[in-house]
Amino acid sequence: MTQDELKKLAAESALAYIKRDMTVGIGTGSTVNHFIAALVRMKHDIGMTVASSIQTEQQLKQHGIEFTALNNVGTVDIYIDGADEANTHHYLIKGLGGALTREKVIASAAKQFICIIDQSKKVDVLGNLSPVPVEVIPMARSYVAREIVKMGADPVYREGIQTDNGNQILDVHNLKITDPVIMEKMLNNIPGVVENGIFAKRPADVIIMATPEGIRTI
Numbered sequence: 213m214t215q216d217e218l219k220k221l222a223a224e225s226a227l228a229y230i231k232r233d234m235t236v237g238i239g240t241g242s243t244v245n246h247f248i249a250a251l252v253r254m255k256h257d258i259g260m261t262v263a264s265s266i267q268t269e270q271q272l273k274q275h276g277i278e279f280t281a282l283n284n285v286g287t288v289d290i291y292i293d294g295a296d297e298a299n300t301h302h303y304l305i306k307g308l309g310g311a312l313t314r315e316k317v318i319a320s321a322a323k324q325f326i327c328i329i330d331q332s333k334k335v336d337v338l339g340n341l342s343p344v345p346v347e348v349i350p351m352a353r354s355y356v357a358r359e360i361v362k363m364g365a366d367p368v369y370r371e372g373i374q375t376d377n378g379n380q381i382l383d384v385h386n387l388k389i390t391d392p393v394i395m396e397k398m399l400n401n402i403p404g405v406v407e408n409g410i411f412a413k414r415p416a417d418v419i420i421m422a423t424p425e426g427i428r429t430i
């Protein structure tokens with residue numbers, strides 16, 4: 213199976229968690245796009261959706277699925293999103309698609325967070341495959357980058373990208389993430405950081421991982 217077929221398998225398996233009248237938070241990325249395509253079958257049964265990015269809003273529009281702002285619903289019953297890395301503690305790295313801040317807000321507001329991945333995203337130690345994206349306000353970018361260098365890591369400015377919140381992204385390579393909960397806090401304590409892509413304070417509740425042998429639920 214190709215990686216995209218595995219993403220589709222994971223995404224379609226998440227439909228089993230969606231119940232009648234639920235408010236469904238929707239992440240961002242290619243795995244989530246498969247989920248949106250599958251959700252069309254249930255679009256008259258669910259209550260409402262909340263999108264984590266403008267890209268996802270566009271996908272929902274294309275599929276005729278209604279969405280609203282998080283402010284209008286307060287909480288969501290379930291949040292479905294992909295990840296760039298996931299470990300067995302359900303900690304994640306997210307944000308290669310640039311939507312990490314809105315994703316983390318909706319995940320935090322959600323009663324249940326289901327993460328959908330193909331097996332290539334599973335790691336023992338976070339940071340082995342993916343850099344950690346850090347969203348910064350534009351005027352703080354080089355200050356934040358220097359603070360991250362002091363932590364022994366290598367921030368790289370993601371040039372030409374503006375987030376949906378009008379901010380910029382530093383992709384942080386070679387960060388030693390021995391304790392994801394502490395590292396998530398440390399990065400967010402740097403003035404000018406809006407949010408970072410370590411999801412440890414609000415980990416996933418369930419990880420649906422697609423493998424060539426079928427679905428593994430972690």
Ligand code: 5RP
Binds near residue numbers: 240241295306
């Ligand atoms: C976007 C994300 C995505 O969930 C992550 O990048 C995985 O993307 P894909 O499903 O395309 O592999 O965090 O900000």
